[in-house]
Amino acid sequence: xxxxxxxxxAIFVNNVILQQFYGLCPFLGVSTKxxxxxxxxxxxxxxxxxSTIISYAIYTYILKPxxxxxxxxIVFILVIASFVQLVEMFIKRFSSSLYSALGVYxxxxxxxxxxxxxxxxxxxxxxxxxxxxxxxxxxxxTIYALGISLGYxxxxxxxxxxxxxxxxxxxxxxxxxxxxxxITAFIMAMIFIGFGGIV
Amino acid sequence: MAKKQKSIREIFTxxxxxxxPTFVQFLGMCPTLAVTKSVESALGMGAGVIFVLVMSNLxxxxxxxxxxxxxxxxxxxxxxASLVTILEMLMRAFAPDIALLLGTFLSLIAVNCIxxxxxxxxxSKNGPIKSMADGLGMAIGFTGGITLIxxxxxxxxxxxxxxxxxxxxxxxxxxxxxSAGAFLVFGILVSQINKIxxxxxxxxxxx
Numbered sequence: 551x552x553x554x555x556x557x558x559x560a561i562f563v564n565n566v567i568l569q570q571f572y573g574l575c576p577f578l579g580v581s582t583k584x585x586x587x588x589x590x591x592x593x594x595x596x597x598x599x600x601s602t603i604i605s606y607a608i609y610t611y612i613l614k615p616x617x618x619x620x621x622x623x624i625v626f627i628l629v630i631a632s633f634v635q636l637v638e639m640f641i642k643r644f645s646s647s648l649y650s651a652l653g654v655y656x657x658x659x660x661x662x663x664x665x666x667x668x669x670x671x672x673x674x675x676x677x678x679x680x681x682x683x684x685x686x687x688x689x690x691x692t693i694y695a696l697g698i699s700l701g702y703x704x705x706x707x708x709x710x711x712x713x714x715x716x717x718x719x720x721x722x723x724x725x726x727x728x729x730x731x732x733i734t735a736f737i738m739a740m741i742f743i744g745f746g747g748i749v
Numbered sequence: 750m751a752k753k754q755k756s757i758r759e760i761f762t763x764x765x766x767x768x769x770p771t772f773v774q775f776l777g778m779c780p781t782l783a784v785t786k787s788v789e790s791a792l793g794m795g796a797g798v799i800f801v802l803v804m805s806n807l808x809x810x811x812x813x814x815x816x817x818x819x820x821x822x823x824x825x826x827x828x829x830a831s832l833v834t835i836l837e838m839l840m841r842a843f844a845p846d847i848a849l850l851l852g853t854f855l856s857l858i859a860v861n862c863i864x865x866x867x868x869x870x871x872x873s874k875n876g877p878i879k880s881m882a883d884g885l886g887m888a889i890g891f892t893g894g895i896t897l898i899x900x901x902x903x904x905x906x907x908x909x910x911x912x913x914x915x916x917x918x919x920x921x922x923x924x925x926x927x928s929a930g931a932f933l934v935f936g937i938l939v940s941q942i943n944k945i946x947x948x949x950x951x952x953x954x955x956x
Contacts, residue, residue: 628827678852728936
């Protein structure tokens, strides 16, 4: 039951884009077409889930016992950058169709702050998201990371569908592009506030 | 000598207005929306970015001739992340309230695209003094941008400015200090700034 609450909270209530503002650059940049938004969502889901598990392991078994948690930021960045590089090499070698779908987005993910943000939130700041629990289990962290990234994929996909529709309508010149996208995000964020009442 | 000084001033003001990271380039959007709930946290974030961007531009421009091209990005990332770690320690020691207010976004300065972007686009090609001027201009432009957003959100959302009560409770629009309001305020401000810029561009064309 607790795990379901964590997953639901991560996908809807504390939605990574609309509530926590992680990963906005790709959100506004890539979300003009449904197909590219879907690929980006898949790539982000994969990278966030696995890099969070790796960061959690490093934090719990290396940084914390040795009392060097102040190194977390720099260690996590290196972990994420090398993990993304590894994934890129791996799918380039074994699946060219997957590479052509995700390839362009993978290098972008290194600087997507959602990845580092979730890694830091589940380790250093874990008491904030798990209700005061400073030692979350691996299961909780994995479910949270998966929920966050599914929430990311969901919102970026919905948003791209809205933007595709919107491109057919005349919009005043000074509102075109980013401003109207921000107003759309505002309306979506208000809708997502409604989920807060469920948990 | 006079010519060189002018160019440094041009580099500096470039980041303030023409290439403003917040309203023109749309870089570093996550902190732009996340820390603008109050003017205090916006200024704290701005101070952090000024420190990291000036120092990272300086460091990158000093090592620019010794770094092989193929591995430059990882090296820049390590430089920036180390500076952010120093900043985290300094803030926790001397301004713990602001460090708490910024939370995870303090560490996330490390992946702020403005900083890596300036390292790659400017500091890796220019000398240390010009790079510092560029970093300072960009960082102050960013601080000004987020402070502007924060001013609107705090005054109309919470009725206060830097904690001082300005608008009575009944007339506050509390959605503006919730997460959703950030998108609204930022969207409106960008559209109005676009309007001013477009009008100016039209006038220049006619003239």
